[in-house]
Amino acid sequence: MKKFKLGLAWQILIGLILGVIVGAVFYGNENVTKYLQPVGTIFMNMIKMIVVPIIISTLILGVAGQGDLKKLGKLGVKTIVYFELITTFAIIIGIAAADFFKPGVGVNMEHLTKGDISSYVETSKTVAEGGHGFADTLIHIVPTNIVQAMAEGNMLAIIFFSVLFGLGVAAIGEKGKPVLAFFSGVADAMFWVTNTIMKFAPYGVFALIAVTVSTFGIQSLIPLGKLAVLVYVAMILFVVVILGGVAKFCGLSVFRLIRILKDELLLAYSTSSSETVLPRIMQKMEKAGAPKDIVSFVIPTGYSFNLDGSTLYQSIAALFIAQMYGIDLSLVDQITLVLTLMVTSKGIAGVPGVSFVVLLSTLTAVNIPVEGLAFILGIDRILDMARTVVNVIGNSLASLVMAKWENRLDKNKYDNYFENEAAEAATK
Template sequence: MKKAKLSLAWQILIGLVLGIALGALLNHFSAEKAWWISNVLQPAGDIFIRLIKMIVIPIVISSLVVGIAGVGDAKKLGRIGLKTILYFEVVTTIAIVVGLLLANVFHPGTGIDMSTLGTVDISQYEKTTSEVQHDHAFIATILNLIPSNIFAAIARGDMLPIIFFSVFFGLGLSSLPGETREPLVKIFQGVSETMFKVTHMIMNYAPIGVFALIAVTVANFGFGSLLPLAKLVILVYVAILFFAIAVLGLVAKLFGFSVFKLFRIFKDELVLAYSTASSETVLPRVIEKMEAYGAPKAISSFVVPTGYSFNLDGSTLYQSIAAIFIAQLYGIDLSISQQVMLVLTLMVTSKGIAGVPGVSFVVLLATLGSVGIPLEGLAFIAGVDRIMDMARTALNVIGNALAVLVISRWEGMYDDAKGARYWNSLPHWRSKTAAAGKAVAE
């Protein structure tokens, strides 16, 4: 009888549990902890993150060029882009409002003794914050979309300029005569398919990367620092679950989809995104699976990378809760007008900076001052930010996957038959149970 192989989701989950166990153990041994983190765990985790960063840009460029060349209509592409940005703005604004409402109802920062809270140095984010505030002037934002040097943008990993160039390159390619266009399209098609194969190879290392990254996180903060901030952490997790099931569930139903099917399709990617707290780790696989599920290549390869910068549902939801939490911590009662200002400011500052390390902290630092909330309050929650970052990253993944389906349906380009075939091809629980029963009987 053939031995069953553990699925990637189970391998990652096992790595996650073992990493938590090792991290909790190392947290009690300060001398050994430093050695293990610097010489074993951090390098092992960094290898995985670097492998993912290595493949993201080639996949985005090749997939976009092939997809746009296939559309071949600048007017149609412009319509898709406008609908995508409109959808992103509406959904992220709803996320901000939901976060504010839940924070005002449950008061996570009320009644906490600030002397029981540990603080973390947040000066590392201050330089980035000033850059973000400068770069989010309207004219600067538009200019930052257009790369003066595409190779410099690729070297920096600036996703929006890369997308901008790829779209124009794809449109230019589509306008060429067939005999000139086809060989180049085939080259980009080959690059795209090759990079997806490379992605599958890298995923074999994912359990080790997850094990190392989560072990470093738990070893550094320990579980003791969670207790004073348990109310905040629990509220963020409840808010993210509510938004995923209720808000995104309603959006999915309105367009003829099921958010629970998306949970099933992306079970591996959700565990991976959650444990690494990085959307980049799953971006290639989200593009690939959305195409397999019936979305056109042109839409999936455009919406997913763009959503990586513009459609951060989990991050914006968390930012609004964290802002109110810090205000409550200091006993500041924000008026309705101040909260409206907070919503408007977050709508602008949360866009286009997904590549910045500690992005939610950077956005909050750039936002809190606008409504009179002390920036120092962020130092109290920095220690547990990673725990909340994991959950909000998972929500970002689901939000972007749903966005692909919504835009595809909105454009009348979704392939229902292809989607049904892909769903039926998945190893569902019932089929696994039946197969197991058959094996036992034999």
């Protein structure tokens, strides 16, 4: 008799549902946060613990395996141009949706609960004082201390160092083989650690969701329901039309990609964190036919330059707040909004509350009261869950698209992904 085993996606879904129920039943009870927050925090910390070693080891292996600076530079340019185009589409869809449906018109601010955004204001000031123009982003790519960059989770600096190190290993030939063997062992060990940590995902999801619902309550959605529905519909439209169109153009399917990543998307949705699934999506994109060097370069870079879901949400939220205050943005203001979002959303993925920090900068640029952010803070977690999923889909697809454009996508692996996974599972 075959032993029944509940898949990870089902386990996470059960954890999510139970978390909502517990949070709703014990709404306002501080004991939920007291006892469950540590469980969620420990799970998130375990995930963050493994991200940097995996990125460094896989990127060094990938770059050293390719060993061609010219090819790597070509891939880098293609990737950044692709990211900018897709991000621009996301912003335009967000603005068009907000202009057409006007979610902020008629919202009575007296019936809304205001959240405390002081911490985001302070973070925004810190980012502004540190400089966040294009030149500043380039400067921060080059780390003065790689250990410090690793501790701070500075993704761009880590990528820069790993690429250079990988090229150095390739350049020294035979002497570099022991180094490659070491990092190959590190990568394999870290993926084993990842799969072990994922067994705790349902518990982490349960704790995080229960704390969120018990703090804000389901009723916080009601006054801002129109905004929440519009954000979710716009996200679905973007994934199906824009990402789906790009996938079809490349002979791929965004729906197949979603099937491949179903476990990771559910986890990303539940935790509102792209980091929780970074190691797993890199592993799966390799199994889906994208070469290691492309996956290990494109996906981590996308975490700073290709936040499609975040920029789409930010454009809708900016216009929502303007409409709520009765501010009519001209065409020039909306173009300024697009350009500002394109610049401010780059390179600060590691900043806490990044979407709110970007929104603060954006609202200031087009003279929209930043205080309006306080009104949507209560449902930000619900919206964050959706934008995280879109970010993950966008970056995963980008690795396959780049592999296709470089004529290096293993179509056999892509077409037979599920059969290969079933065969692998049967041997365990």
